[in-house]
Amino acid sequence: MTYLKESSGSILDEQITSTTNSVAQTVTVSRAVINGSQTQYTPDATATHVLYQCSFQWINAPDVNTHFYVSLMEKVNAGDAWSYIANRSWAISVVDSASACSFENIEVLLPTWSGSKYLALYVRSHLSSTECKLHQLKMDSSGFDVGNENFVTTFTTCTSLRSS
Amino acid sequence: MTYNSLLHSNKNRVKVVDTAITSHLGISVSSYTQLDSSVITFTPTSLANNIIYRFTFYICPYQASGPSGRNCRTHFKLQTQSGGGVWADVSGCEANEIFESASSEPMCHRHMTLRFRLDATPGEKNYRIVAKSYSSSYRSAIHWTHFWSGSAVTSGTTTGQKNFNPVVECYER
Numbered sequence: 365m366t367y368l369k370e371s372s373g374s375i376l377d378e379q380i381t382s383t384t385n386s387v388a389q390t391v392t393v394s395r396a397v398i399n400g401s402q403t404q405y406t407p408d409a410t411a412t413h414v415l416y417q418c419s420f421q422w423i424n425a426p427d428v429n430t431h432f433y434v435s436l437m438e439k440v441n442a443g444d445a446w447s448y449i450a451n452r453s454w455a456i457s458v459v460d461s462a463s464a465c466s467f468e469n470i471e472v473l474l475p476t477w478s479g480s481k482y483l484a485l486y487v488r489s490h491l492s493s494t495e496c497k498l499h500q501l502k503m504d505s506s507g508f509d510v511g512n513e514n515f516v517t518t519f520t521t522c523t524s525l526r527s528s
Numbered sequence: 529m530t531y532n533s534l535l536h537s538n539k540n541r542v543k544v545v546d547t548a549i550t551s552h553l554g555i556s557v558s559s560y561t562q563l564d565s566s567v568i569t570f571t572p573t574s575l576a577n578n579i580i581y582r583f584t585f586y587i588c589p590y591q592a593s594g595p596s597g598r599n600c601r602t603h604f605k606l607q608t609q610s611g612g613g614v615w616a617d618v619s620g621c622e623a624n625e626i627f628e629s630a631s632s633e634p635m636c637h638r639h640m641t642l643r644f645r646l647d648a649t650p651g652e653k654n655y656r657i658v659a660k661s662y663s664s665s666y667r668s669a670i671h672w673t674h675f676w677s678g679s680a681v682t683s684g685t686t687t688g689q690k691n692f693n694p695v696v697e698c699y700e701r
Contacts, residue, residue: 378701380578382645384620419643421623462599462630467623469641501624503603505560505617508662517620519645521580 376408376524385499385515391432392495395488399499400518402484411476411524416483421516423465423502430464431457431494435486436472446486465502483522541699542570549691552672554590555602555661563670565694566657576648576700581606581655586692587625588637590667591674599628600636601662606644609654618646625668639692648700655698
């Protein structure tokens, strides 16, 4: 278990990426980066860890059941292929359900690194029958599952932390 | 890179833990209603570009007097208020928590964090989450468990259940 003792000055720097969405992103059996989850970050030179956080909405559409995988990816240069960060993959799954939607706030603590690096979240549906959509609500002030519900901003941060 | 050596985010950070939770709070089905534990007042410094708002809480189906409720459809919205004026929605800062069971068991018991970013503007502002459940058949409750340590399914105010003290936080970057 890695934990950081909170103390004055333990938060060194935080980079913010906020992405306004105007279309829903369908999670299919083909891997794709969550829109707005990508960030390029250079940790503070005195950091011991970097906290990657990404907040986004998902809804069960077009399928009733939802089952998709999430992986934190990295690359050094913009033109490089994405690589999986070891042991930072998981699933979000709600099956045998009539409907399921949720707001995720992903938090992944990483050892710091030197120089610049790109980070992003990959998503992939388990089956073509468990696809879902990101960034659009299913219920808002105007109705439920009409199709014109509001969009949710993707919010990604990288924070340089120093353990005492 | 937005490094600012003059301002560490933990130097202008406000956090409130609501320790006065004694029962569940059913989300309103008739109108958007303030979640009292989510209210916070924050004043950014002149160096701030962004304000980050976080509200962490526990949510489950509303069960007024027994294990009847099992479905949740809830819409959350972040709102701001300046100088005692009208509360206003913040575009893009909203969320859904929806779980509907295909069987007869209650679903949607989880701890969740609503985390949003706003543009920093000068002066003190109030921030809050308002929420509305779809109907009495799709109603959520927050703060209080309905199952604990093997005890029977109970209502939201039964002795022996546990609560999660919600946390609201604001800071600047």
